[in-house]
Amino acid sequence: MSKTQNLMIAVSKGRILAESLPLLAGLDIRPLEDPALTRKLILETTQPGIKLVIVRATDVPTYVEYGAADMGIVGKDVLLEYGGKGLYEPLDLKIARCRMVLAGPKKEQQINRRLRVATKYTRTTRDYFATQGKQVEIIKLYGSMELAPILGLADRIVDLVDTGNTLKANGLVPLETITDISSRLIVNTAAMKMKHEQIKPMLERLARQVGQ
Ligand code: AMP
Numbered sequence: 001m002s003k004t005q006n007l008m009i010a011v012s013k014g015r016i017l018a019e020s021l022p023l024l025a026g027l028d029i030r031p032l033e034d035p036a037l038t039r040k041l042i043l044e045t046t047q048p049g050i051k052l053v054i055v056r057a058t059d060v061p062t063y064v065e066y067g068a069a070d071m072g073i074v075g076k077d078v079l080l081e082y083g084g085k086g087l088y089e090p091l092d093l094k095i096a097r098c099r100m101v102l103a104g105p106k107k108e109q110q111i112n113r114r115l116r117v118a119t120k121y122t123r124t125t126r127d128y129f130a131t132q133g134k135q136v137e138i139i140k141l142y143g144s145m146e147l148a149p150i151l152g153l154a155d156r157i158v159d160l161v162d163t164g165n166t167l168k169a170n171g172l173v174p175l176e177t178i179t180d181i182s183s184r185l186i187v188n189t190a191a192m193k194m195k196h197e198q199i200k201p202m203l204e205r206l207a208r209q210v211g212q
Contacts, residue, residue, distance in 0.1 A: 005195050006049045010069035012057035016183050019095035020073045024052075026209045027202055061087060061186060070191035071199070076181045077160060080124045088192050090203055091185040094210050098162040098181050100124065101174040105149050118145050118154035125158045128178050146170035 009024075011017050017035055024030065029050055031043040043052040053069055060074040061082040073093065077100055100121065118139040119125045129136045139154050146166060148154040160181060161167060161174055185206060192199060 005198055006051070007071070007191075007195065007198060008051050008053055008069040010053050010055050010060045010063045010072035010074075012060055012074070013054055014057075016057065016073055016075065016096045017054070019183070020093070023093060023095070023206060023209055027205055058082075064186050064188050067188045067190055070188050070195060072186045073183055074186055075183050076179070077121060077124070079184060079186070080179070081121055083123060086189055088187040088189060089184050090187060091206055091210070091212065093183045093185055093206070096181075096183045098160045099174075100158065100178040100181055101161045102128075102156055102158055102176040102178060103161070103167050103172045103174050104156045106171050106173050109155075111155055115156060116154040117156045117158060118148035119158035120145065121158050124178065128158075146172060 009029075011020050013035070021031075021035075024045075028046060030046045031052055032045060033040065033043055035043060035052070035054060041054050043054070045052060053063065055063055057075060057078050058081070060069075060072040061079060061084055063069040064072040065084045065086040075096060079089065102117070115134075115136045116139055117125055117129075117136050118141050120141055120143070122138050122140050125136075125138055139148070141148060145157040145159045147170070148157055149172060150170060156175070157172070158178060159167075164174065167174060185203070187199060
């Protein structure tokens, strides 16, 4: 099979895209336009036929699972929540590293009811407390989880932590690490078979770049 098949790679804007670009450059894949400056969502690259598509982080697994994109780069936090089965996850790219933590107020109030935990990671949080045999009330939020304990909406939050500055600025402290997070390369299962000749060397070069 020819090595010049079209290949769509889904990436989300922000830290993951910024840290992915040097890895892609290592495969001689460079966007022809600066993703930070253009409003285009599909970017041509220096490799004819290989395109980058910029989507929301939580949408990356969906595009890849359904084959709208052949490959994607996405945080393990998103994959844990997505829980889809139609994806290969062949490589830990070791970028955008952080921790998913349970955090709470520095000064704890007495809690005489079931613990309330606010998070956008409801599935991962439910699984985490289930393995501990603890019953908690999980409150779904879509952002700014740090507000929830301040306003009395929840006793704890589950969120990503990098430097810890955001928690600290809001009077919160990390209590338990749920899991370490980094970005993963994901591949559509059909694309892995149909475009194997093209994808396999890319995986091998990426693996060497990230020291695997
Ligand atoms: P920090 O203040 O450095 O601990 O960063 C915490 C904030 O950045 C939180 O709002 C997190 O949701 C977000 N954050 C940190 N690391 C990541 C990451 N690797 N991917 C996505 N969001 C992150």
